[in-house]
Amino acid sequence: MSKEMKKVFFIIIILAMAILFILSIDIEYGNPKNLDVTNYYINQGLHDTGAINLVAAIYLGYRAYDTLIETIVLFVAVTGVVFYLRGKR
Amino acid sequence: MGSSKIIRTIVQKLFPFIVLFGLYLISHGHLSPGGGFQGGVVIGTAIILLALSYGIEKTEKKFENKRLSMLEKLGILTFIFLGFLSIFLGHSFLGNFLPLGKPGQIASGGLMLLFNIAIGIEVAAGVSIIFYALVKYRGEI
Amino acid sequence: MNPINISLLVFMIGLYGVISKNNLIKKIMGLTIMNGSIVLFFISIGYREAGLAPILGKGTTGGIPTTIFVDPVPQALMLTAIVISISITALALALIVRIYAKYKTLDIQQLSKER
Numbered sequence: 001m002s003k004e005m006k007k008v009f010f011i012i013i014i015l016a017m018a019i020l021f022i023l024s025i026d027i028e029y030g031n032p033k034n035l036d037v038t039n040y041y042i043n044q045g046l047h048d049t050g051a052i053n054l055v056a057a058i059y060l061g062y063r064a065y066d067t068l069i070e071t072i073v074l075f076v077a078v079t080g081v082v083f084y085l086r087g088k089r
Numbered sequence: 090m091g092s093s094k095i096i097r098t099i100v101q102k103l104f105p106f107i108v109l110f111g112l113y114l115i116s117h118g119h120l121s122p123g124g125g126f127q128g129g130v131v132i133g134t135a136i137i138l139l140a141l142s143y144g145i146e147k148t149e150k151k152f153e154n155k156r157l158s159m160l161e162k163l164g165i166l167t168f169i170f171l172g173f174l175s176i177f178l179g180h181s182f183l184g185n186f187l188p189l190g191k192p193g194q195i196a197s198g199g200l201m202l203l204f205n206i207a208i209g210i211e212v213a214a215g216v217s218i219i220f221y222a223l224v225k226y227r228g229e230i
Numbered sequence: 231m232n233p234i235n236i237s238l239l240v241f242m243i244g245l246y247g248v249i250s251k252n253n254l255i256k257k258i259m260g261l262t263i264m265n266g267s268i269v270l271f272f273i274s275i276g277y278r279e280a281g282l283a284p285i286l287g288k289g290t291t292g293g294i295p296t297t298i299f300v301d302p303v304p305q306a307l308m309l310t311a312i313v314i315s316i317s318i319t320a321l322a323l324a325l326i327v328r329i330y331a332k333y334k335t336l337d338i339q340q341l342s343k344e345r
Contacts, residue, residue: 010250017242021235029232030279038276038301043294046286050189051119051198054284054299058306060119060201064183067204068168070310071211075165077317078215084324085222088229121285126313193288219320229331 091144100142107135115209119198125208132209133216145224154221157214164211171203233274240267254329254336258322265315269308276301 032038041062045054049061059067091097115128140148172183180186185199195202244267247260277300284302286295330336333344 006250013245013249017238017245021238024238025235027232027234029234029274030277032276032278032301035301038303041302042284042299046192046290047292049185049198049201050192051201052192052286052288052290053119053121054286054302055122055305056119056124056198056201058302059309060124060204061185061198063306064204066310067208068172068183070313071165071168071208074212074215074313074317075161077320078161078218080321081219081324082222084328085226085228087227122283126309192286192291223323223327226327
């Protein structure tokens with residue numbers, strides 16, 4: 001795109017972000033509202049999994065399937081990098 | 090084409106401590122902040138530090154590309170194998186079948202220590218393989 | 231002026247980097263900055279007043295803990311987001327090496343005239 005169109009686009013983005021910033025200047029901080037799942041994980045985490053690190057009890061105990069898929073994503077990324085940077089055969 | 094002699098001496102003295110810190114982060118993943126991903130990246134960074142200060146040819150004689158690739162595949166296959174082993178023993182996929190133990194010790198939490206070790210090996214080998222592939226590209230430039 | 235507003239500012243800085251810079255590597259740096267701002271936003275949503283880190287003490291044996299902990303659920307979600315950010319940066323850098331090998335330039339204006 002040309003230089004003038006890029007400048008207009010840039011000014012529109014800055015204006016939208018500034019309006020969003022001004023509208024959210026007094027957002028509520030430090031007071032989350034619905035904590036049902038969190039209270040269950042805090043109260044029952046040690047009894048169900050046996051780990052005192054609650055974050056590890058969530059991502060290795062209750063939601064271990066997501067961690068498996070994430071390791072597969074990292075494995076596919078390493079395979080992609082090795083495929084692109086193979087060099088001369 | 091490594092770095093100067095001061096950097097080579099300091100890296101040679103520091104390398105076991107960085108690997109030890111990475112192993113501490115992996116093995117205490119269920120007791121304090123840390124875990125498989127964090128410890129694996131620390132160990133991968135130690136290998137990258139060796140490659141930056143000694144040159145890529147000398148580092149590849151010690152940490153070969155084929156061996157790191159086999160370690161990475163071993164890590165991800167151990168994770169999947171543990172999941173299916175849990176189905177064969179009657180629980181759900183990736184469920185816990187080991188005894189829970191006393192909270193606060195290393196041998197607690199059931200399968201979480203084995204998960205952390207498998208993820209740590211996989212992430213350390215993955216980061217090192219990415220670095221080797223980016224540095225050793227000898228195609229058309 | 232809480233961390234939620236600051237994460238919006240950092241997101242704007244990353245977006246400026248992706249839009250207005252001509253070099254390809256600076257665009258990828260803008261992507262990484264935007265990823266970092268989203269991680270900061272999610273973690274600062276789960277903050278509770280006078281809360282501690284979500285790690286129980288060494289001597290707890292059972293029962294319901296009485297101290298106030300911050301929310302551990304967004305922290306567990308952001309671990310996955312950080313790993314995905316690494317994957318995106320690694321693949322983008324591999325593509326940039328191949329682009330430079332073929333076209334001998336990394337300027338986006340000259341690359342868009344190539345076809």
